Amino acid sequence: MTAVFQKLSRFMCLRCLKWQSPAYLHCISRDFHRTFTADTTSNKCNISLPSYAHSTTPEHVHLLLQHDMTVSEDFVSEKEEKSLLQEIEPYMARLRYEYSHWDDAIHGYRETERSEWNATNTHILLRLKDFAFKDVNKPTEFVHVLDLEKDGLIKPHKDSVRFCGDTIAGISLLSDCIMRLVAIENTNITVDIHLKQRSLYIMRNAARFDFTHEILHNDHSYFKDKRVEKGRRVSIICRNNP
Numbered sequence: 001m002t003a004v005f006q007k008l009s010r011f012m013c014l015r016c017l018k019w020q021s022p023a024y025l026h027c028i029s030r031d032f033h034r035t036f037t038a039d040t041t042s043n044k045c046n047i048s049l050p051s052y053a054h055s056t057t058p059e060h061v062h063l064l065l066q067h068d069m070t071v072s073e074d075f076v077s078e079k080e081e082k083s084l085l086q087e088i089e090p091y092m093a094r095l096r097y098e099y100s101h102w103d104d105a106i107h108g109y110r111e112t113e114r115s116e117w118n119a120t121n122t123h124i125l126l127r128l129k130d131f132a133f134k135d136v137n138k139p140t141e142f143v144h145v146l147d148l149e150k151d152g153l154i155k156p157h158k159d160s161v162r163f164c165g166d167t168i169a170g171i172s173l174l175s176d177c178i179m180r181l182v183a184i185e186n187t188n189i190t191v192d193i194h195l196k197q198r199s200l201y202i203m204r205n206a207a208r209f210d211f212t213h214e215i216l217h218n219d220h221s222y223f224k225d226k227r228v229e230k231g232r233r234v235s236i237i238c239r240n241n242p
Helices: 002-012 016-020 022-038 041-046 058-067 078-092 119-132 205-209
Strands: 069-072 106-114 143-157 167-173 177-183 190-195 200-204 211-215 233-239
Touching: 058 069, 058 177, 058 190, 058 205, 069 190, 078 106, 078 119, 078 143, 078 167, 078 233, 119 167, 119 200, 119 233, 167 205, 200 205, 205 211
Parallel strands: none
Antiparallel strands: 069 200, 106 143, 143 211, 143 233, 167 200, 167 233, 177 190, 177 211
């Protein structure tokens, strides 16, 4: 097991450009899947997941949740949430919700990118970037603002390596929602992530490349069999360069 993690660490330290190589992607995927399947399946009952995660196959995802898919609840305060929304709302209110997307991944959304923020929100975003992008390529200058209406959804997808590197970090504003990750090579391996209002998620490496992710529609928005009503959700997303 130690050898596997040492090998993974060497991969994770490579420049993000190399993630575009099919050979690297295959090797990373192979090692992670080997780790998942070779782990202590016999001790399945002893595996505990973070409170924000639920999976019927915990033996296959607990390492992912330790290293590559993490959530920090209440990353921003109510006051900071209000400050971010006050800055973006005047512009977002002028946009119409869209129901088609270039890769058909998102329905019921409007979006923009911003590189300039007021002093208060600049401080919030610097805190996000320092927290989520230490030890990896620095995030891009532009921050993605994605506004998903109450009945909107994000279909299963993997963000293109042409536009995004190995790390994505996003703050969820206005509403809770459920993000679902599904292993690309074995769709029986899934994990649901409860993204609470004002939480920060960080998705990197295996979560980024070996799993699709989606935001569930309200018709399917459940966590541990408990209904999670998704209202309008605004996410503030930072990515690093490929």
